Amino acid sequence: LKMTSFVAAAAVTLGTLSMPSMAAERVYKLKMAESWTTNFPIFGDAPRNMVRMAEEMSKGRLKITIDSANKHKAPLGVFDMVRAGQYDIGHSASYYWKGKVPNTMYFTTMPFGMTAPEQYGWFYYGDGMKLMEKVYKPFGLLSFPGGNTGVQMGGWFRKEINSLDDLKGLKMRIPGFAGEVLAKLGAKPTNIPPGELYTALERNTIDALEWVGPSLDLRMGFHKIAPYYYTGWHEPATELQFLVNERTWKKLPDDLREILRVSMKLAAYDMYIQSYHESGVNWAKMKSEYPDIQVKTFPTPVLSAMKKANEELLAEAAAKDPLTKEIIDSQQAYMKVARVWTNISDRAYLESLDKIAE
Ligand code: PYR
Structure with a gap:
């Protein structure tokens, strides 16, 4: 009897669920502009992977087309185009906008600054994302990490x-x-x-x-x-950027927003790994062939x-500028703590290998 009522209850639940899920079949078609030329490897793979994951996870409810720089002709105009709503999303690099908004410069990488793992720590577990939001919000934009090249x-x-x-x-x-x-x-x-x-x-x-x-x-x-x-x-840790127009973001239902957020995050992380891989392989090639x-x-x-x-x-x-000071102070403070760990982990490990190689 218990089992039967459980099945019946499940059927009722599914029944009530089918209504909103039918209503949510609406397809959201978004346009993305990248700073890269057509079929550009690695930097272009990140947005392509993001789009593929978002489409698959949303079962086709999110469809994003990508225009490369060959099409839109404004590789360094992505900020303006996404801000104006001409594109919903952009894939570029935050420091390209330093001439317009100097504070955007701090969210790509800094000379003598954090390494990629340190900087990812700052973005996701320190104040990085919060500060980036403070910088981009006045322009009706959201910015997300978009893939790291490493050093x-x-x-x-x-x-x-x-x-x-x-x-x-x-x-x-x-x-x-x-x-x-x-x-x-x-x-x-x-x-x-x-x-x-x-x-x-x-x-x-x-x-x-x-x-x-x-x-x-x-x-x-x-x-x-x-x-x-x-x-x-x-x-030391160049992080590319997904820029999203806030009006587009607000139009999306919660689940699609989360799918987009997760797709961007995974595509970014995957680009970091791909960059490491390609760097190693190409470095070996460079030394032998050239x-x-x-x-x-x-x-x-x-x-x-x-x-x-x-x-x-x-x-x-x-x-x-007080906001610039807040960003710089936050980066310096985070780096100070993270670097101690880098030194007794990665650096100590490599140095101990050097010692036994001598
Ligand atoms: C550059 O523009 O130099 C990058 O590394 C993104």
Whole structure:
């Protein structure tokens, strides 16, 4: 008897459930603009994976089309297009908007800042997401982590950098806070979208550039025109970004919002893993197939000057705007705690391996 009434109760429950689920069959068609060119690997895989997961999990109720930079022609205009509602979602990098809203610059990566695991800790378990919301909300936008590259290479240079003098007047493509640091040291930083990088370097519009690292640089062909490949200081944890128009977000039913949120988070995390994989594989290839590439690290006095300029700029920025100060303080405080752990875990592990290898 008990069993029968349980089955009957279940049938009633299912019966009542079928009504709203029928009503929820509405399909939400969203448009996304990415900063990347058509079929771009890794950076383009993240939004493609996100869209696929969201469609599958929603059983087709969320349909998102992606326009690449080849279509919308505004790789560095994603913020404006999503803000205006021309697109519902964007996939780009927060520091591309530093000229419009300087505080957006802190949510990609910072020179001499956190590594990817540290920064993910800050985003999801520290105050990162909350602060990013504070920065984007006035523009009717929501921003979510969109995939991490890990530590980036310092870039491709035609000439060696032996002293601070070599940075004076150097025209370099380098976005974000690192660009500010180089400007303070006399260089001429600029941002150029990825689709135009090779030509800019080839035609001497710029003397040097940083893009990502072996995961994505090799196929760009930079090594053919700039043989010096410097190790990184400027972008230890570049996090891309999903931007969502708040009006679109509010229109979505709760379950689709959650599906979108989870799809973005998983696609971002997957890009981090994919970046690590591709970096390892391509680094090995680079060393064996392109012996002319010379891997360098900036001289210590140059790195020290960069660090000092970085600290001065952080202090100046914090003094100008209370929200900037809140973001910088939060990052510094989080890094201080997380780094102690990094040092006694990852660093200690690798150092102990070095010791027994000696
Ligand atoms: C760059 O624009 O340099 C990135 O790494 C996203």
